[in-house]
Amino acid sequence: MNRYGIPASIKLAQAILESGNGSSTLAREANNHFGIKCGGTWTGRSVTRADDSPNDCFRVYENPEQSFKDHSQFLLRKRYEKLFSLNKNDYKGWAYGLKDAGYATNPRYPELLIDLIERYELYKYDSAESKFEKIVREEKIETTIERKEDSGQVVQAEQIKEPVRMIIHEVKTGNTLYSISKQYNVPVEKIKELNNLTSENLSLGQLLVISK
Numbered sequence: 001m002n003r004y005g006i007p008a009s010i011k012l013a014q015a016i017l018e019s020g021n022g023s024s025t026l027a028r029e030a031n032n033h034f035g036i037k038c039g040g041t042w043t044g045r046s047v048t049r050a051d052d053s054p055n056d057c058f059r060v061y062e063n064p065e066q067s068f069k070d071h072s073q074f075l076l077r078k079r080y081e082k083l084f085s086l087n088k089n090d091y092k093g094w095a096y097g098l099k100d101a102g103y104a105t106n107p108r109y110p111e112l113l114i115d116l117i118e119r120y121e122l123y124k125y126d127s128a129e130s131k132f133e134k135i136v137r138e139e140k141i142e143t144t145i146e147r148k149e150d151s152g153q154v155v156q157a158e159q160i161k162e163p164v165r166m167i168i169h170e171v172k173t174g175n176t177l178y179s180i181s182k183q184y185n186v187p188v189e190k191i192k193e194l195n196n197l198t199s200e201n202l203s204l205g206q207l208l209v210i211s212k
Helices: 008-018 025-030 064-075 078-085 091-100 109-119 131-151 177-184 188-194
Strands: 046-049 056-059 167-170 207-211
Touching: 008 064, 008 091, 008 109, 025 046, 025 056, 078 091, 078 131, 091 109, 109 207, 167 177, 177 188, 177 207, 188 207
Parallel strands: none
Antiparallel strands: 046 056, 167 207
């Protein structure tokens, strides 16, 4: 993360969201915390799961670290290039920039990332950089992206990872987990699992992931 200038807080928040706090089948059985599909260039191990189609192919990693590194490589493409000009600890800029670049379809995706980062103080894992370090990093990123594009290594983004299409609910006055579960026809226990809730207490304005 530090190598590419992606805020550590952003990566951690994305992993929490996309893996159900590490409890998803892909995370547990394939060390795949971001739902990265096989794509056209993957030669490693894989597993088949029903997603957009009944037999979607997903990458299997030896450990979570490989998953995080591969996700960083996924972001090294023209679509996300301008994000790398942000400061390395600008998690808010990254949160909104990811949404604007098409990483997620839900308009509340940035707020959900920011909510997680600030609730769990994930920003403490971010680090600043000097102006010189930022210039050097940006030049390396630009060169890396151009080299990948020129060599034909860049597989169309949607072949590797579909945009995140989470349903997110903002808790309003009178809401309970039971009423929310009825509204979306999703079991209470599933909502608790997706949001790492240990009780049924909710806060006004709290953002809840209802489904992925």
